[in-house]
Amino acid sequence: MRIMFLGDVVGVSGCSAIMKNLKKEIETYKIDFVIINGENADKSGVGLTEEICKDFFNCGVNIITTGNHVWDQKEIMKFIDKENRLLRPKNLFEPAPGKGFGIYELKNDLKIGVLNLMGNVFMKKSEDVFETAEKFLNTNKLKEDYDFLVVDFHGEITSEKNAIGHFFDGKATLVVGTHTHIPTNDARVLDGGTAYQTDAGMCGDYNSVIGMNKENSINRFFKKNSTKHYPEVGEGTLCGVIVDCDIETGLAKNIKSYILGANLKNI
Template identity: 40%
Template sequence: MVAYSSSIDFWCPKISRLLRLGTVFGTPKYCVMRSYRKWRTHKKSTFFSSSTLDFCKGSDKNIVLEGFILDMKIIKVLMLGDVIGNPGMEQLYIKLPQFIKKENIDLVIANGENSDNGFGITEEIIDRMRGFGVTVITSGNHIWSNQDAEALLNHYDFVLRPHNYYDSPGKGFWIGEVAGEKIAVVNLIGRYFITPVDCPFQILEKLLRKELRGIKNIIVDFHAEIMPEKKSLAYYFDGKVSFVAGTHTHVQTADDIILGNGTGYITDLGMCGGLDSVIGMEKKGILHKIRRNVNVPYVPSNENEKMQGIIIDLNLDTGKTESIQRFSM
């Protein structure tokens, strides 16, 4: 017999009867209801209670009922804040593989521009991140800090630099496939209080018209300094991209939201590293620099280390964000 929850009686008695009579041939991780005549998509919170959805967790197969098929339509995307030096890499080593397994993550995106002692990235770090389960590595203005940046960006197509750097090595977008659907990750950088670059709005519009044309599922890492620029980009492309996540400031914000046309947004993902710090660096050096206006070496902090980011439920049929879950662990 099919696994059954009495709470479905309240929502739809007809489906309840089908569930009592139907036979299950495997269970998908997430599902929506489809009739043989047409698709009908229901949000989990609208149609099923959480207890009812218990029977939907499991393998990737379909549930076949009399007259209905339940298909997997939603994937889980994990986005990590800026990884700060060895403390950040240690957090990924300790926590990320188990977290991916526990949360059934399908795609992992991490910003790696600060992973090499706070500035840039190396080939060794790229290989380690991939080993931890990271699918795509995004970056920002510090990607150029390593002397091998050009070679690395040209060699690894999953290591991105902001796409609005004009005529630069590598590229700022990645296209892959998850659960049989194309998905794209775009890396952009802001123009306020950062090195002058091309307009991120115009560059993203061009990508949507050309390279990303026809792709519904698009996630943007917008590496920018100020909230108004980040949120303006999200509102401008609401309904045209799936999610806009801010990076660069290393402070996780509590303003995650799904906009009117289905685009998810957060001003900053936070960071992976020591929170008892100034943007991930040891306090002593930063205070010395700010108080006396002298250059001192920045050292990544290992005090109160955390891994921060978000989990996105992404609807592959619509390209819209269904839910956002922040974490700091």
Template identity: 40%
Template structure:
């Protein structure tokens, strides 16, 4: 089983980059399933029904979210009706939407779990214990992808070691900068601290760099806006053993001015 996880898609530049590069990646790498993080897809914050439909129309199989899940109010109108979209599972019981889902394809299935870290983010339920509860409900050896939307490297590494041998992969999102620490842990779980983002190349985490610099210089409130211009795409490709659910390979994908498209 080959899985492509695409990093946080930021605003219209990110959506355009995905539209341009995803077909090429599909032809070159032939993933069985494609998952994207879409929590920044609408103007840099949140997601809409139309944008989710746009992603599914491109061949995306599942969408994960994060701390900007609720930034577009219309999400309350459709999140309960769309099982291919998952928000962090460690939100309190009764929160709209679902924290994990089963994605099926011709040769099997994949469980996608969304979790959010608690360091420097909202005080949600424990992601470690939430993962335990979900895994207890699943059948043995089913491949499981965990999108861990968290701020700190230590929390991401800790969850990966905690889940090693019990899930196929723990891949970090949220910080928008791709890390170079991909590995397969001893128990067979693939790990990457952050997959990176899809969107503006010359911004700061996808936002207009001048506005961000102004914020640091003045310490005054600034309305962030999605940057324009050149784009980048960051993703990770995972090969999973459908019999055991464990990873056999993990490879980063990075496309930008310094890393042009590969054949």
């Protein structure tokens, strides 16, 4: 069983890279299940739309996770209520449209759970993520309720992501961070058998400032002659991880960082 997780898709560059490459990469790497974080996929660089979601599903994506920009394109509020394959962070203040966790059917009668969480430090206010995670694990068990569990932790700081990874160790197949758009060089299997990487990186143009136009971003730091952030539109790079899973235990056999594209290369 092989899972691919791709980090935040940013703007037209990220979407184009997904459309151009994903089907071929699924075939090349014999991927069984694909999860992407799509919260920056709109052409503006924030939010996503129903059309974008459908494009992703049509090119091989199984599940789309999100984060703090999930509601930036307001139309998604209606679509998320009827689309089971689109998730928002589970610890958003309730009531909120959509859901933060789903269980999905795989081949051979296997099931995979996908949990979307958002950090609390330097992020939009949401319910305590560790309390939410603890409540989740009290009622959802690996190899009882699902055969595999993937956790997308959308957070700003590495220590919070590290902590949630260890909290889920032995109880999830993969814990991977999103949001900061830069892939971290720490892919590994933790002591309890959970695959982990602090941040998956982004799918977008890396000749940028985390996907956004670099000149405008620099001007914003100087507080001069800048406009609202907007994405760079050069050739996109795909970034994420690929995990081989043990069907018997639901844990990870191994994890590898995955990079395909113009500006970044696997070392």
